[in-house]
Amino acid sequence: MRASRFFISTLKEAPSDAEIVSHKLMMRAGMIKRLGSGIYTYMPMGLKVIRKVEAIVREEMNRAGAIELSMPIVQPAELWQETGRWDKMGPEMMRVKDRHGRDYAIQPTSEEVVTDVVRSELKSYRQLPVNFYQVQTKFRDERRPRFGLMRGREFVMKDAYSFDKDVEGMQKSYASMFDAYTRIFTRFGLKFRAVAADTGAIGGNYSHEFHVIAQTGEDALVYCPSSDYAANMEAAEALALSSERLAASQQLxxxxxxxxxxxxxxxxxxxxxxxxxxxxxxxxxxxxxxxxxxxxxxxxxxxxxxxxxxxxxxxxxxxxxxxxxxxxxxxxxxxxxxxxxxxxxxxxxxxxxxxxxxxxxxxxxxxxxxxxxxxxxxxxxxxxxxxxxxDLRNVVEGDASPDGKGVLAIERGIEVGHVFQLGTAYSAKMEAVYLDEAGKPAPLQMGCYGIGVTRILGAAIEQNFDDKGIIWPDAIAPFEVVLAPMGYDRSEMVKLEADRLLAELLAAGVDVILDDRGLRPGAMFADWELIGVPHRVVIGERGLKEGNLEYQGRRDEAATAVPAAEMVGFIKAKLGK
CATH class of the missing domain: 3.90.960.10 (YbaK/aminoacyl-tRNA synthetase-associated domain)
Structure with missing residues (x-):
């Protein structure tokens, strides 16, 4: 890719309505453009990141045996009325009427729709287990949209739904999705934590949230450094601070x-x-x-x-x-x-x-x-x-861990994924049954699993930035490498080396962009540091005369001279290719 053929639109200052770091940097880097309250256009640079996130999600969902489909964004009210959520969801669910006066919901999630699909398609235990997933646009009419993609109204989510014949099967599907999520967030290159959580409006009996660790996170995560115990603040168990009551020693x-x-x-x-x-x-x-x-x-x-x-x-x-x-x-x-x-x-x-x-x-x-x-x-x-x-209170740092293996610590996190064991919360209400081995009808056991695809962008930035801009992990960066030639339009030596390096890196499977816009070095470097490309190669006449190019990682304080003939291998090693 050449920068002159791509759309790059950076800003020196963030718009006044941008509140948190990720919102400001995404606006400045030209990744999103506000259309309305909580509604954004994903610009080419931001969409590249989204597509990389989606690719990793799809690969791991497919690896776990899930099957992709796509469900409608506009959903009939009747399905939501079957489960009682038409009223329970409240104003966060946007409702519309068609020309005939029939009620519809703009999907905030799709438990009802997928259960409707399954009750008409799955009839026998021989067809189970099955797990359907989609990567689809959702809409939730937030009371106060804010923080860019972190708390927007329209967003992209991966939602998956498993169906099993019994509780043991549901638990196996849940464990499989938990493991898939662990692989997904590990591949993103983000520091994350899975914590026990309340099931909230989705319902069910058991759930875990996946949080990207960030000081700016809205959620308090409770964990024990000396054990595996972890829960969000809502679900963290608070033990009594004294094991027994002392006898009265004062008069009332x-x-x-x-x-x-x-x-x-x-x-x-x-x-x-x-x-x-x-x-x-x-x-x-x-x-x-x-x-x-x-x-x-x-x-x-x-x-x-x-x-x-x-x-x-x-x-x-x-x-x-x-x-x-x-x-x-x-x-x-x-x-x-x-x-x-x-x-x-x-x-x-x-x-x-x-x-x-x-x-x-x-x-x-x-x-x-x-x-x-x-x-x-x-x-x-x-x-x-x-x-x-x-148990009525929030835990505090230093409380005893409920598992008896130490004391609790608290850190901040941004929720980006949630997995639920739903049981029959939806299948019973919607009469989604299958015929068991004895030929008798039984309700399907269900799980659901969500990842906030577009929210990942904001969370990743909140965890990875400095005073220059974004620092993307390699796996989800818009480009892995930027080639920054000094005088591309003035030096034939620089142009030939830049073109050669671009071709060789592309052939090696590296997602690379060559900045051929003819900008001054300061402006060029500022753009790519703001955008957050993790690896930069500077090509200049002085270095080329010595047979060298300059490499600098986005977190590096200084550049490293690398022989021009070895740069492709050097970059491949950095990227693990």
């Missing part, structure tokens, strides 16, 4: 704490450690009983220095549809304003759920359900009934 005292609605303020006023305080969070659950709507009052208790994990709250029996109580509901149930709530002397009956750590606390401080007052020396059993005990 009602202390005056005016204008102190935060645990930090209470601890400071009373001269106590924040870890001796308990924060109270009031919830309301509305449900139907005997044909009428009733409200239940719930109180969650966390240690004052801990944070609530709402995903875990959803898993507490009875709290799957909780909401935070309004101030009027709090006054009615507790007889006081927020900031002074506690489990002792509530006005109305309240179900109390204590985090594991709080359940093992003694002589703790909590609200007195009276404005301006807190209790000190509060104890379970003596001063208030024993609570329901549950």
């Amino acid at each position: 005292v009602k202390a005056s704490t005016p204008d102190t609605t935060k645990c930090e303020q209470v601890a400071q006023m009373l001269g106590l450690q924040l870890s001796q305080t308990v924060k109270s969070l009031a919830l309301t659950v509305e449900k139907e009983e005997n044909g009428r709507q009733v409200k239940e009052n719930w109180l969650l208790l966390l240690r004052g220095d801990h944070e609530l994990n709402e995903v875990k709250v959803n898993k507490v029996p009875g709290l799957s549809s909780f909401r935070f109580a309004s101030e009027a509901e709090i006054l009615d149930a507790y007889g006081t304003v927020p900031g002074y709530l506690g489990p002792i002397n509530t006005k109305q009956p309240v179900k109390v759920v204590a985090d594991r750590t709080v359940a093992n606390m003694a002589d703790f401080v909590c609200g007195a359900n009276e404005a301006g007052y807190h209790f000190t020396g509060a104890n379970w059993g003596r001063d208030c009934p024993e609570p329901i005990v549950a």
Whole structure:
């Protein structure tokens, strides 16, 4: 490839709406162009990266035995209504009507469509297992599209769906996809981590997320450096910080704490450690009983220095549809304003759920359900009934690992892949069955597996950049090598060597571009450092007279002289070809 025949459009400054590093650099490098909110045109330089990502994904999916198909972007509402997700997905799913007034969804994912395909095509256990995948455009109407391709509305995703006759088979398919994903992200050349995760809106029983490690990542990843334990913050188990509860050693005292609605303020006023305080969070659950709507009052208790994990709250029996109580509901149930709530002397009956750590606390401080007052020396059993005990909090660095093999550490990551064991979550609702060995119908066991193809670009850049621009890993760089001739349009010696080297590298299977635009060296180098091509060869008359060319890797601080006759072999060795 010659630069004069390719489309290169770099900018010195990023547009004002570009927020994070990857967004700014992709815009400056001419890889994407904004069309609308969260919607981008993939320009030639960016599309080259996308195609390389897709090629690796396809190779590994095919290697794992998956079969490619392509499902419609526009999908009938009836399929989504069968599973209940037409309403459950909410405004994130874009809905449209055709000229006949029929409802359709612009696909955010394709569990319903692929299950519809399978229920009409797969009839016997002899046809199982099967795994279908596609690389297809998706659309999710994000409330606040931002960060370029990291949180856009239209994006490209690889989604795959496995179907098995039993749970054991589904688990084997899941393990196969997990291994394929590990190979895919390893081949991308990215530092990544697979972590146990919540299944969220997709559903199912078990899942893992794949994250590219980056300091700018939105997600907190919890792992144990001395074991294999890893989970995202939503799913990381938080053990009690003390193994047993100490006996009460203080009397219950009602202390005056005016204008102190935060645990930090209470601890400071009373001269106590924040870890001796308990924060109270009031919830309301509305449900139907005997044909009428009733409200239940719930109180969650966390240690004052801990944070609530709402995903875990959803898993507490009875709290799957909780909401935070309004101030009027709090006054009615507790007889006081927020900031002074506690489990002792509530006005109305309240179900109390204590985090594991709080359940093992003694002589703790909590609200007195009276404005301006807190209790000190509060104890379970003596001063208030024993609570329901549950894991409610986010873990913190240094907590004991749930596997008992060390302590937890936390790093930031960007989610780029997710694998799920769905079981019969979709097949049962859509009556996707097969005939087993005895000729009896049984529901298909299903798994699904996604990779954010276009999101990989943003994540890779967030992990690999410097003050000059992007630093692509070899496998997904738009070009592996750039030839930078000094005076290509002025020196016959330089032109002949550049053309020879271009031809030989292409013949060796190297994805190389020759910059024949006649730019000054500074401008030429700045362009390719911004774009992030990982290997550069400089061709100049002075070096050629000595029989040398200059090689410099994108991360190298200085150039290396390499004999011109050896450069092709040198580059092949660098690329592992």
